[in-house]
Amino acid sequence: MNANIANDTGLSAARLHEIKDSLVLALDASERSNGYSVPEREARAYMRTALRHTIKLMETAQ
Numbered sequence: 886m887n888a889n890i891a892n893d894t895g896l897s898a899a900r901l902h903e904i905k906d907s908l909v910l911a912l913d914a915s916e917r918s919n920g921y922s923v924p925e926r927e928a929r930a931y932m933r934t935a936l937r938h939t940i941k942l943m944e945t946a947q
Contacts, residue, residue, distance in 0.1 A: 894942065901943045908936040 896904075912932050921929065 898943070901939055905936065905939045905943065908932050908939065
């Protein structure tokens with residue numbers, strides 16, 4: 886397998902790093918100390934799931 890392409894997704898390792906960084910930034914930017922509405926909790930849950938999947942793809946690419 887080509888180390889620059891993760892899991893035959895067609896995404897380069899650099900692109901996966903950009904996606905990971907964007908998800909981390911989105912989670913950080915949306916963090917609040919006074920709680921979240923239901924839609925915000927759902928959106929953050931989807932972002933965390935996407936982040937976990939992205940990290941797994943990055944580990945596979947190494």
